[in-house]
Amino acid sequence: MTDTPQRSRPLRVLAAMSGGVDSAVAAARAAEAGHDVTGVHLALSANPQSFRTGARGCCTIEDSRDARRAADVIGIPFYVWDLADRFREDVVEDFVAEYEAGRTPNPCLRCNEKIKFAALLDKALALGFDAVCTGHYAKIVTLPDGSRELHRASDLAKDQSYVLGVLDEQQLAHALFPLGDTVTTKEEIRAEAERRGLAVAKKPDSHDICFIADGDTQGFLARRLGKAEGDIVDEAGTKVGTHEGAYGFTIGQRKGLRIGTPAADGKPRYVLDISPVNNTVTVGPAEALDVTALTAIRPRWCGAAPTGPGTYTAQLRAHGGETEVSAELVDGELRVTFTEPVRGVAPGQAIVLYDGTRVVGSATIASTTRAKTAATV
Template structure:
């Protein structure tokens, strides 16, 4: 099988490419140049897509013995990931750029180019597993055995078609040290390279500063839940639901309890803060649903809203028409008689009820549903019900 191995310059993608080659595939390595300014060097664990990273990927490919190329995808990355990030914050939402990058760059732009060049699959160093149940069964996306590094959450938006054309060789490793040890045994110089973290295009880690530089200032008021003005701010894009620090207020709450951002309204330029209990919810509503299999109202699942957050037991209450399965699709399960044949959710939303309340749910976050360790669906959160 002809395999295009995405090589970031880190240890994970290098070991993944080596294992794909060892498995007998015809492997070609490619480094995706995503930054428009690539003359910088990495600072510890911050930054990516630097000249240093491209050089590390080239040395790894040479050691593995595979061809290697650099593809300039910086325009795609800027238009589809960075601009989306800015637009979402400007709209008072909280996006996850890693989710968008996996969806639109690594498993859209990259896979499209790979297909045009005659490759059968794309290989990456993500921590997730792909399994096929029985002969002729459809491949499904599962969590990695290394739960501390599991990336199935950010990969869920790739959808079933892309899963069927992807390889994740690191999914069965239990620890990162096992991957580093294999890199050392293969003579790969990146075996000790630190992991990257934070938002890759905000190399200094100052997300608020990045947003202000690109979106400018748009002053407004900070209010409590009763409408009392407590302070001012320089732009709603500097806030996210659940935020506790940097609220710009001097007055403590009457009871002395911490206060959090509970609502953001870019149109009025108002940020509302309140007590922690105002953040709690047991129902989530999401749109733009990507299903790996038909979803059924009443089905018990686990719901996760952050990349490394806890998956909470939940029950599906509504499903969009394209995800419906069985006679109970689209209305609360408790309201459906055995003989009913209701219509699916009129607004195309996915709605789930959580077994226990969670806090800090923000529009724009990604909701992923699991059945044990198997991904069922991904969607974009619209609101708390």
């Protein structure tokens, strides 16, 4: 098994350039490796000023200009592609609909699946490109038979394989991740960018959600869905407070509950359940969040689908740790049992399975089984 930052022959590569330092260095490395590279910035908003402003590395007019300047320094052609309609439908509207249904989506994962490695890749292949290059920190390993695997990045502190767990075998065959194939820290990436004369060397990383300009997710959802006052209840169904929209809460949330009645034991309470049907939020003690098993739907495999039950590690959040699980595909659904109970697991989130550093695949959490009540949420 060998790590291959590039194939044996030069490729026609479309480098997705967000305007940040990672994608700029990735494009530069691809060009330096001898590939025929063209840079492209994705215009994801019909009104870019409605997205984040400042040096955030995604989705603004300023970012488009930063990407163009980086392409000029690298010496590659550069274009801006308008994917605003597709982004709005597949990412923004999906995000709103998921929260409205009481689930907790990951828009970055959806963007990778639907935009960068579906809409963008499809267009790239149609235009005769061989691969799409991004600045993600992940590693592609090529096996002796030519098949490819997705692995964690060498720098685990920057690993982004979780948000790439939606990529299938065909998409991996046309992907390049130049930053993940060597032991490279973010500090080294910035130093490399400076050596290459890229003005984005010191540009801050992008954080949070690119299409929520002020970072206020609850306010964004309120503007889209409207205020809808409802009850906050405890496990017994007793009203302990009110809210202005159940969509503004996530499973495991502690802050911002605005509960007027304290718990009998004086301990903090957490969101246990969100019911969009009756617009009710249920709260309770931390131990009631312990999840022992879950069912996930719409599995996507980074290669062949597993056969029979297996033991893996699982990651449940983009910046979360790994936990040991047993998992099996049953009637198209992924059934997962945790070796030790975990908390903060919410329907709508993605679970990504790993075999060592290899990404096996991902699925969307549909329901969970709690340890305290042995009830399915």
